Amino acid sequence: MSNERTVPATGPRRARGRPPATARREQIVDAALEEFAEHGFHNSSLAAVAERVGLSQQGLLHHFPTKESLLISVLSRRDEIDDAEFGELSDLDRLRDVVERNTGRPGVVRLYTLLSAEGLAEDHPAGDYFTERFAALRVRLADALRAAHGDRLAGGATPEQAATLLIAAMDGLQLQWSYAPGAVDMPDLMGVLTDVLRGGETGDRAD
Numbered sequence: 001m002s003n004e005r006t007v008p009a010t011g012p013r014r015a016r017g018r019p020p021a022t023a024r025r026e027q028i029v030d031a032a033l034e035e036f037a038e039h040g041f042h043n044s045s046l047a048a049v050a051e052r053v054g055l056s057q058q059g060l061l062h063h064f065p066t067k068e069s070l071l072i073s074v075l076s077r078r079d080e081i082d083d084a085e086f087g088e089l090s091d092l093d094r095l096r097d098v099v100e101r102n103t104g105r106p107g108v109v110r111l112y113t114l115l116s117a118e119g120l121a122e123d124h125p126a127g128d129y130f131t132e133r134f135a136a137l138r139v140r141l142a143d144a145l146r147a148a149h150g151d152r153l154a155g156g157a158t159p160e161q162a163a164t165l166l167i168a169a170m171d172g173l174q175l176q177w178s179y180a181p182g183a184v185d186m187p188d189l190m191g192v193l194t195d196v197l198r199g200g201e202t203g204d205r206a207d
Helices: 021-039 046-052 057-063 067-087 092-102 106-118 127-149 159-179 186-197
Strands: none
Touching (some): 021 046, 021 057, 021 067, 046 057, 046 067, 067 106, 067 127, 092 159, 092 186, 106 159, 127 159, 159 186
């Protein structure tokens, strides 16, 4: 008779202290968002992202096989953050709330601003993302504006014109604010623009 003990069969066990794969992927995406925001996509490396989360580059590649696949996940994370706000958009005043929230997350604003410019380069992995995002956002804003104000806003603009102007204003304000946060009051300036589009009505905005 053998003296060896029989060890009950069990499934694979995760090493103690190691986060599950889903949590690790989320950590990597958050770290990449910070890295890309600080240095831009082209000037960032997978090794730098891996270092932020205490992984080797090979360990990071287990979760994201290419830098491009990581970028897409970062952009998707940003959309998740924004989707609730734009999904509930029902009037121009709601945009001021979105801009107000953006002042509290400069890293995300910087990432968006950098990548939207970098995406113009030929074959940049973010190019298609921004092309599709702007097109979808114009439609979403125009639909919301038409539902609230009809086919013409009080200032004379169509919903489609107003939607395009609002996106341009939001992106332009974010660029200026990134350079001089203390000199550019994004929420107040967005309120001024929405007042103009409504034909001078002040809505609920404070004087």
